Amino acid sequence: MTLNSLRATGLAATLGIFIILPFVLEDYWIYTVTIGFYYAILAASWALLVGYVGRISFAQTAMAGLGGYASALSVQHIGLPPVIGLGFGVLVAGLIGFVIGRLTLRLHGAYLGLTTIAFAEILRITITAEYSLTEGSRGLQVAALIEGGTRVEYYFLFLAVTVACLALMTWLLRSRIGLFFQSIREDEDGAASLGVNVTLWKTVAFAISSAFAGLAGGLQAHFVQLITPSMMSLQEMGLVLAMAVIGGFHNVFFAALGGVGLQVLLEALRELGEWRLVVFGLLTLLILRLMPNGIFGALFDALAKRLMRNGNDK
Amino acid sequence: MTHQLLEINGLVKRFGGLTALKSIDMSVGEGELLGLIGPNGSGKTTLLNIVSGYYNADAGGISYEGRAILGDAPHQLARMGIGRSFQVTKIFQRLTVLENMLVAGLSDGKASRSEATARAAGLLRDLKLERLSDTRASSLSGGQGKLLEFARIMMLSPKIILLDEPFGGVHPELKRFMHDQLRKWNGAGTTIILISHDMGSIFDLCERVVTLSYGDIICDGTPEETRNDPAVLDAYLGDHHGSA
Amino acid sequence: MSMVAILEQSLNGLIVSSFYALAALGLAIIFGVLRVVNFAHGELYMLGGYAYFLAVSTLGMPPMLGILVATMALAAVGALVEWLLIRPVYDGRADRPEEYSIMITFALSILLLNLANSLFGPWPRRPEPLFRGGVELGELIVSGDRLAAASVAMLLIAILLAGLRYTWAGRAVRAVSQNREAAAIFGISVTRVGMLAFATGAALAGTAGALMGPVFNVVPSMGIIPVIKAYVIVVLGGLGSIPGAIIGAIILGQVESFATILIPDPSRALAYKDAYGLVLLVGILLLRPEGLFGTKGRRA
Numbered sequence: 001m002t003l004n005s006l007r008a009t010g011l012a013a014t015l016g017i018f019i020i021l022p023f024v025l026e027d028y029w030i031y032t033v034t035i036g037f038y039y040a041i042l043a044a045s046w047a048l049l050v051g052y053v054g055r056i057s058f059a060q061t062a063m064a065g066l067g068g069y070a071s072a073l074s075v076q077h078i079g080l081p082p083v084i085g086l087g088f089g090v091l092v093a094g095l096i097g098f099v100i101g102r103l104t105l106r107l108h109g110a111y112l113g114l115t116t117i118a119f120a121e122i123l124r125i126t127i128t129a130e131y132s133l134t135e136g137s138r139g140l141q142v143a144a145l146i147e148g149g150t151r152v153e154y155y156f157l158f159l160a161v162t163v164a165c166l167a168l169m170t171w172l173l174r175s176r177i178g179l180f181f182q183s184i185r186e187d188e189d190g191a192a193s194l195g196v197n198v199t200l201w202k203t204v205a206f207a208i209s210s211a212f213a214g215l216a217g218g219l220q221a222h223f224v225q226l227i228t229p230s231m232m233s234l235q236e237m238g239l240v241l242a243m244a245v246i247g248g249f250h251n252v253f254f255a256a257l258g259g260v261g262l263q264v265l266l267e268a269l270r271e272l273g274e275w276r277l278v279v280f281g282l283l284t285l286l287i288l289r290l291m292p293n294g295i296f297g298a299l300f301d302a303l304a305k306r307l308m309r310n311g312n313d314k
Numbered sequence: 315m316t317h318q319l320l321e322i323n324g325l326v327k328r329f330g331g332l333t334a335l336k337s338i339d340m341s342v343g344e345g346e347l348l349g350l351i352g353p354n355g356s357g358k359t360t361l362l363n364i365v366s367g368y369y370n371a372d373a374g375g376i377s378y379e380g381r382a383i384l385g386d387a388p389h390q391l392a393r394m395g396i397g398r399s400f401q402v403t404k405i406f407q408r409l410t411v412l413e414n415m416l417v418a419g420l421s422d423g424k425a426s427r428s429e430a431t432a433r434a435a436g437l438l439r440d441l442k443l444e445r446l447s448d449t450r451a452s453s454l455s456g457g458q459g460k461l462l463e464f465a466r467i468m469m470l471s472p473k474i475i476l477l478d479e480p481f482g483g484v485h486p487e488l489k490r491f492m493h494d495q496l497r498k499w500n501g502a503g504t505t506i507i508l509i510s511h512d513m514g515s516i517f518d519l520c521e522r523v524v525t526l527s528y529g530d531i532i533c534d535g536t537p538e539e540t541r542n543d544p545a546v547l548d549a550y551l552g553d554h555h556g557s558a
Numbered sequence: 559m560s561m562v563a564i565l566e567q568s569l570n571g572l573i574v575s576s577f578y579a580l581a582a583l584g585l586a587i588i589f590g591v592l593r594v595v596n597f598a599h600g601e602l603y604m605l606g607g608y609a610y611f612l613a614v615s616t617l618g619m620p621p622m623l624g625i626l627v628a629t630m631a632l633a634a635v636g637a638l639v640e641w642l643l644i645r646p647v648y649d650g651r652a653d654r655p656e657e658y659s660i661m662i663t664f665a666l667s668i669l670l671l672n673l674a675n676s677l678f679g680p681w682p683r684r685p686e687p688l689f690r691g692g693v694e695l696g697e698l699i700v701s702g703d704r705l706a707a708a709s710v711a712m713l714l715i716a717i718l719l720a721g722l723r724y725t726w727a728g729r730a731v732r733a734v735s736q737n738r739e740a741a742a743i744f745g746i747s748v749t750r751v752g753m754l755a756f757a758t759g760a761a762l763a764g765t766a767g768a769l770m771g772p773v774f775n776v777v778p779s780m781g782i783i784p785v786i787k788a789y790v791i792v793v794l795g796g797l798g799s800i801p802g803a804i805i806g807a808i809i810l811g812q813v814e815s816f817a818t819i820l821i822p823d824p825s826r827a828l829a830y831k832d833a834y835g836l837v838l839l840v841g842i843l844l845l846r847p848e849g850l851f852g853t854k855g856r857r858a
Contacts, residue, residue, distance in 0.1 A: 110660050111847055118839045125833045126833070180420075186406035192367075194421055238668030278673050284669075
């Protein structure tokens with residue numbers, strides 16, 4: 001088996017499993033996996049920015065919240081149908097992401113991280129403070145995406161959107177833009193010396209990553225039919241980071257799997273209460289320290305090595 | 315009125331209280347293979363960084379093919395045909411050799427992937443790196459890394475290349491190979507400005523040598539003239555000649 | 559405003575500055591020596607508060623001993639964290655050291671926050687302070703617990719500065735901050751200095767938490783706002799600069815003290831209160847990342 005056919009098989013198998021799942025799971029778990037898809041898109045879009053472009057950001061969940069609130073409010077006040085509202089949410093998140101990307105061009109590493117934390121918190125505090133518009137911490141009621149939709153219907157919608165997002169991300173990353181992104185991660189000055197417009201692509205990367213996050217946020221808002229500022233918190237960001245790291249944040253697909261997987265694990269370990277997050281925190285530290293490619297990354301590497309040892313092509 | 319490929323006029327660069335370049339006037343004609351030498355701190359790399367767009371200047375101007383380029387971004391200059399290497403190579407470690415090449419080949423958005431790949435294959439063959447095409451750049455030896463940097467620059471089809479200490483730590487046989495490549499490219503029309511402390515290489519390759527000292531040009535002539543110039547000897551204190 | 563009122567506000571500002579300075583100095587030392595921005599600093603501060611609470615309220619120790627316990631405990635935690643999590647940045651075990659150190663300290667902060675939540679619950683605790691009641695300084699009246707805590711803080715800062723200047727370990731810390739390779743060549747064990755730096759930084763944060771805990775409540779989220787202020791101070795003063803951190807702390811303390819009385823406070827402005835420090839932080843990072851005293855070109 002070649003490496004490519006290993007990849008194709010893995011993808012097909014994973015997709016197959018997710019298609020069959022709603023027919024074997026109870027309602028409660030179908031709901032859980034659906035929420036997992038929200039995190040999958042978040043984790044994958046974060047991995048795109050951090051893993052491929054090398055731009056550290058802690059504003060991912062804030063962007064999701066921005067998209068969610070933009071969508072919810074546009075539906076509520078302008079009367080847009082939720083699907084268009086989603087588009088509006090994507091636009092708003094993408095735009096703010098573009099602006100933040102532009103402002104932080106000269107920042108790197110921890111300075112960049114700190115700035116994104118500050119931006120994220122400012123956004124969250126603003127949304128909380130403007131309670132006349134957003135209902136603040138009480139939470140905003142949001143119109144349903146599918147009127148009277150069943151859990152199974154939402155499941156497949158979310159699955160479809162997640163697959164589409166991953167396909168789009170993969171296409172982007174396999175294209176020359178993906179090469180430019182990675183060259184920026186490796187060496188900005190070197191990339192510029194070869195004709196790569198580093199300023200443009202750093203900004204676009206932030207915008208794209210934020211747009212995907214905004215989409216996820218919008219979907220989540222119109223599914224749960226409630227949105228609160230807590231989805232923009234740094235705690236939530238820590239969860240997304242954990243998901244991407246544990247899954248493997250140098251690969252959008254692995255990061256997405258980390259998202260779904262950890263969300264399911266979160267529900268499965270319900271009895272542990274608050275301790276679940278402690279377990280995840282420890283797991284994240286361990287993986288960061290010992291398995292930098294994440295669990296799925298390590299798994300894939302191991303399988304790939306097996307193949308090569310059996311005398312097949314690279 | 316005809317112009318030289320690269321014209322530098324009255325270029326001044328200060329870093330805080332230090333004046334790295336005092337007022338540089340020089341021209342480089344098309345097809346030249348020019349050596350830029352000078353003791354450490356004389357301003358060679360600073361000059362290179364300004365010409366390639368990484369630094370701005372405090373005064374003066376640069377024209378390339380007749381148009382003013384001071385203040386343009388590095389990527390713009392790269393696309394205009396100004397290529398450069400770095401003292402410490404900036405190859406993309408986690409990308410393969412081919413991917414390193416493709417970044418350069420695809421950056422202007424004009425070539426297709428297959429065209430760029432074909433061109434890359436040709437250049438890699440010239441530099442004897444074609445077997446390493448799918449190897450991660452991090453696995454390359456120091457010398458191979460330097461060759462890759464050359465290859466990448468040539469993917470831009472540059473009119474002029476600025477090389478900053480390309481022979482640092484390179485063993486003699488590889489150095490000879492690099493010399494042959496540079497002569498070949500120069501012969502095909504690429505202008506080369508070469509910064510090096512390796513006097514052997516400079517005198518071997520260059521028809522013209524510009525010497526900097528403390529931000530001033532103190533000599534501009536043939537290698538023979540440079541070797542005998544009292545100002546140059548004084549700047550170097552006479553202990554750099556013949557070092558390989 | 560009367561002279562007395564101004565002096566009181568100023569004194570309050572100085573008191574608050576001393577706490578901020580303690581935490582900020584810890585951050586500055588860690589960055590100076592290890593070039594790591596410790597995203598978990600607020601949680602180390604919080605753990606100090608809980609250590610004090612456990613020592614004083616649960617085990618019944620006298621408050622001064624409680625402070626000592628908190629300091630020692632956090633020094634140990636700091637050393638452990640450095641050994642287990644930070645060291646890979648330096649011995650080549652981390653593939654991407656810069657990225658790694660950012661993510662691991664961030665993950666650590668989330669871990670510690672949830673750990674405290676699980677162990678102690680989210681409700682606030684109020685352990686016994688160092689000193690109760692008001693203190694009269696001429697015409698000024700200051701709350702005794704704050705004054706006592708600030709005095710301890712200032713004493714510790716003085717000891718720290720003296721230590722950095724006059725002890726061998728302090729000189730080693732300064733040497734490694736300025737030039738790691740050169741320090742190593744001169745025979746300084748940079749690994750040990752690194753551990754010392756993180757332990758000291760954690761101890762300073764923990765002590766600040768222990769001093770502030772009785773004054774402002776001990777709760778798992780207690781570190782989140784103070785650490786933003788610590789970042790503002792350290793970035794304002796220039797990451798890694800010790801005098802910068804102290805001056806930054808004094809400035810911030812005074813600004814906050816007078817801002818609360820000078821700015822009229824409609825209820826929405828209050829809701830944005832926490833954002834002011836963040837806006838200041840963003841402003842500095844975007845406009846003058848090297849701060850007032852840092853050196854330009856140092857990329858964190």
